[in-house]
Amino acid sequence: MTIRTLLVAIAAGALAPGSASAQLPDWLGQVGVEIRAGVSVGSHSESAAELELAYKPSFDLVVRSEVIPSLWAFGGYYRTAFGCVEGFCLERDITIAGNHGALGVEWVPRSPYLSVGAWLRGGILVGTTRAGTEGEPPDIGIGLDFGAGLDRDFGLWSARPGVSYRYLKANTPSSSAYAIALSAHLGIAIPLGRG
Secondary structure (H helix, E strand, O other): HHHHHHHHHHHHHOOOOOOOOOOOOOOOOOOEEEEEEEEEEEEOOOHHHHHHEEEEEEEEEEEEEEEEEEEEEEEEEEEEEEEOHHHHHHHEEEEEEEEEEEEEEEOOOOOOOOOOHHHEEEEEEEEEEEEOOOOOOOOOEEEEEEEEEEEEEEOOOOOEEEEEEEEEEEOEOOOOOOOEEEEEEEEEEEEEOOO
């Protein structure tokens, strides 16, 4: 079972009627699921191209748990993709795509007087990044993710627009490479209750 399949199953089960907070273990704080979708642009070190405005869709699915007030831990699946049209991508319409498991922390300071807050996130990514569909299979590598945005509470859910910077290893058995991705996305966070 892949990380993506596992997380989709967890999210679907958690959102099913009658299955939310009653089944959460007592040691967890507040728990929630966040789904983010948006677009990314980026660069690939081996492409001989700079940062290009060739947008591709990207999405994330994370499960979050409050560790202490305003500090959350998260784990999930990130799919980061962007286009490449210059360098070796010229006239080839290549997509650079990363599939990663993510672990990290998020700081969400909130005023009791405002329904809008901010968030800052940092995490480690483990997975593969591939340029196109041909050639050698990618090696598993470690990457980094940093993001910031707003959190607007609507009661049963919250809207979480934001931006992120991702550093992704893109090695193959015969070459070392990396990719940089900048993303803009809208997240929807759904609380599941407290442990």
